[in-house]
Amino acid sequence: xxxxxxxxxxxxxxxxxxxxxxxxxxxxxxxxxxxxxxxxxxxxxxxxxxxxxxxxxxxxxxxxxxxxxxxxxxxxxxxxxxxxxxxxxxxxxxxxxxxxxxxxxxxxxxxxxxxxxxxxxxxxxxxxxxxxxxxxxxxxxxxxxxxxxxxxxxxxxxxxxxxxxxxxxxxxxxxxxxxxxxxxxxxxxxxxxxxxxxxxxxxxxxxxxxxxxxxxxxxxxxxxxxxxxxxxxxxxxxxxxxxxxxxxxxxxxxxxxxxxxxxxxxxxxxxxxxxxxxxxxxxxxxxxxxxxxxxxxxxxxxxxxxxxxxxxxxxxxxxxxxxxxxxxxxxxxxxxxxxxxxxxxxxxxxxxxxxxxxxxxxxxxxxxxxxxxxxxxxxxxxxxxxxxxxxxxxxxxxxxxxxxxxxxxxxxxxxxxxxxxxxxxxxx
Numbered sequence: 001x002x003x004x005x006x007x008x009x010x011x012x013x014x015x016x017x018x019x020x021x022x023x024x025x026x027x028x029x030x031x032x033x034x035x036x037x038x039x040x041x042x043x044x045x046x047x048x049x050x051x052x053x054x055x056x057x058x059x060x061x062x063x064x065x066x067x068x069x070x071x072x073x074x075x076x077x078x079x080x081x082x083x084x085x086x087x088x089x090x091x092x093x094x095x096x097x098x099x100x101x102x103x104x105x106x107x108x109x110x111x112x113x114x115x116x117x118x119x120x121x122x123x124x125x126x127x128x129x130x131x132x133x134x135x136x137x138x139x140x141x142x143x144x145x146x147x148x149x150x151x152x153x154x155x156x157x158x159x160x161x162x163x164x165x166x167x168x169x170x171x172x173x174x175x176x177x178x179x180x181x182x183x184x185x186x187x188x189x190x191x192x193x194x195x196x197x198x199x200x201x202x203x204x205x206x207x208x209x210x211x212x213x214x215x216x217x218x219x220x221x222x223x224x225x226x227x228x229x230x231x232x233x234x235x236x237x238x239x240x241x242x243x244x245x246x247x248x249x250x251x252x253x254x255x256x257x258x259x260x261x262x263x264x265x266x267x268x269x270x271x272x273x274x275x276x277x278x279x280x281x282x283x284x285x286x287x288x289x290x291x292x293x294x295x296x297x298x299x300x301x302x303x304x305x306x307x308x309x310x311x312x313x314x315x316x317x318x319x320x321x322x323x324x325x326x327x328x329x330x331x332x333x334x335x336x337x338x339x340x341x342x343x344x345x346x347x348x349x350x351x352x353x354x355x356x357x358x359x360x361x362x363x364x365x366x367x368x369x370x371x372x373x374x375x376x377x378x379x380x381x382x383x384x385x386x387x388x389x390x391x392x393x394x395x396x397x398x399x400x401x402x403x404x405x406x407x408x409x410x411x412x413x414x415x416x417x418x419x420x421x422x423x424x425x426x427x428x
Contacts, residue, residue: 001081001083001084001104002081002083002084003083003084003085003086004082004083004084004085004105004162004165005085005161006085006086006087006088007085007086007087007088007089007154007157007158008086008087008088008089009088009089009090009154010088011089011090012088012089012090012091012097012098012099013096013098014098016091016096016097016098017094017096017097017098018097018098018100019091019094019097019098019099019100020100020101020102021051021099021100021101022051022052022058022101022102022103022104023049023050023051023052023061023065023101023102023103023104024049024050024052024058024059024061024062024065024103024104024106025046025047025048025049025050025062025065025103025104025105025106026047026048026049026062026065026066026074026105026106026107026108027047027082027105027106027107027108027166027169027170028048028066028072028074028107028108028109028110029107029170029173030109030110030132032134033132033133033134034132034133034136034166034170035047035048035070035072035110035130035131035132035133036048036130036131036132036133036139037069037070037128037129037130037131038128038129038130038131039126039127039128039146039151040126040127040128040129041125041126041127041151042126042146042149042150042151042156043142043145043146043149044142044143044146044149044151044155044156044159045131045133045139045142045143045159045163046155046156046159047105047159047162047166048065048066048069048070048072048130049061049062049065049066049069049103049105050065050068050069050120051065058104058106059076059079059106062074062079062104062106062108063076066108066110067115068117068118068119069117069119069123069128069130070117070130071114071115071116071117071130072110072111072114072130073110073111073113073114073115074108074109074110074111075108075109075110075111078107078108078109079106079107079108080106080107080108081104081105081106081107082105082106082107082166082169083105083165084102084103084104084105085102085103085105085158085161085162086100086101086102086103087099087100087101087102087103087154087155087158088100088101089154103158105162105166107169107173117130126151136163136164136166136167136170137163137164137167139160139163140160140163140164143156143157143159143160143163144160179223180220182253183216183219183220183223184216186215186216186219186253186256187214187215187216187217187219188216190215190256190260190278191213191215213275213278213279214314215278215279215282218279218282218283218310219252219253219282221310222249222252222282222283222285222286223249225286225289225306226248226249226252226285226286226288226289227289248285248288251285251356251357252281252282252284252285254356254361255281255284255285255349255352255353255355255356256278256281256282256352258351258352258353258355258356258407259277259278259281259348259349259352260278261407262348262351262352262355262401262403262404262407263277263348265403265406265407266348266401266403270344271343271344271345272344272345272348273345276320276323276324276327276345277327277345277348277349279311279324280307280324280327280328280331280345280349281349281352283303283306283307283310283324283328284300284303284327284328284331284349284353285299285303286303286306286307286328287299287300287301287302287303287304287306287328288302288303290302290303290306298332299332300328300329300330300331300332300333301329303328303329304325304328304329307321307324307325307328308321308322308325311324311325326346327343327345327346327349330346331346331349331350331353334350334354334398336350337350337398337400347400347401348401348404350398351398351399351400351401351404354398354399354404354408355404355407355408355411358394358408358411358412358415359410359411359412359414359415360411360414360418362390362393362394362411362415363386363390363415363418366382366385366386366389366390367382367385367386369385370382370385379422379426380426383419383422383423383426386415386418386419386422387419390415391415391416391419394408394411394412394415395412397412
């Protein structure tokens with residue numbers, strides 16, 4: 001188990017006898033609340049858990065301690081390591097000895113069953129109670145105040161630091177759960193939107209039926225590949241986006257939404273291939289990580305072998321795979337838009353890519369850029385940036401198709417109206 005941190009008070013005789021008492025502690029979240037133990041005597045909080053008895057594994061001790069302290073029943077199959085904390089200080093019961101404790105923290109879930117609480121003497125003396133906390137950050141503040149209360153200062157400090165770390169970890173876990181659900185739902189929506197047959201497929205074979213395309217699986221795969229550049233770093237997508245952490249996978253999902261909207265608004269679907277367009281859109285930025293790592297080729301070119309390997313490995317025929325790879329490899333060549341013979345799927349992918357970060361999203365993005373550059377930025381700073389940058393970008397429409405122009409006009413009209421209202425409010 002990874003070590004999170006260590007607390008060593010160094011208030012002991014280094015040659016003293018070491019008394020070891022390892023413990024297991026639980027981080028349990030349910031319905032947005034976290035289970036904690038509250039000492040009413042000293043008004044501090046800690047995660048439920050306690051000492052590991054002889055012959056017990058940490059996981060067994062975790063189940064027993066949570067049951068005794070809170071009356072909650074841990075589901076053993078959900079136990080997952082978080083990290084360990086080493087505590088060393090003078091033994092309160094033997095001043096000549098050292099108290100050493102490894103604290104093992106685990107994430108876990110509980111059942112709906114509740115059992116009678118069995119407290120130890122010190123828990124009764126401190127009047128411990130189990131509570132469901134709304135905010136771990138608030139408990140950090142409460143524990144900091146409790147350091148002056150006369151309780152176990154080392155324990156209170158340990159839990160104060162763990163609360164902060166666990167809060168960040170729980171936020172991340174919630175985001176990952178929500179994103180997994182969003183990917184699953186998006187995959188289902190794309191299946192529902194899939195037409196019964198793609199027009200203009202020509203000689204390209206389709207061995208998969210529309211319902212067999214695993215869009216959610218593709219999104220999960222692309223997300224895993226893009227992890228190193230989820231938030232763009234050096235060599236990424238432009239200074240202004242790097243300044244506040246621009247998620248490349250979130251961009252991919254938004255472009256996918258634009259591609260779907262463009263496809264659905266287009267009446268004449270001759271030559272359009274819904275499945276191939278959606279797949280190419282999912283993979284269009286998959287080369288970002290490889291490109292950032294090697295610096296040897298563009299992200300579009302780097303994405304081609306990654307896309308090819310995935311599709312061939314999942315049973316797509318070679319000719320169809322190469323067609324999709326061609327869309328991925330050419331999607332950044334925006335100069336091709338002026339070619340009257342451009343493939344309609346490539347053009348739609350390009351326009352979907354261009355439509356992202358426009359309109360309301362562009363307003364928010366540019367305000368975040370202003371704030372990232374100056375933490376004392378004013379409303380006037382944001383307004384001036386939007387006028388100089390956002391408005392200038394939107395007035396040079398890169399759209400070719402009527403559908404793309406219509407969406408572009410909707411987005412730019414929103415920006416113009418926002419600037420008009422902002423200017424009015426600033427000059428009142």
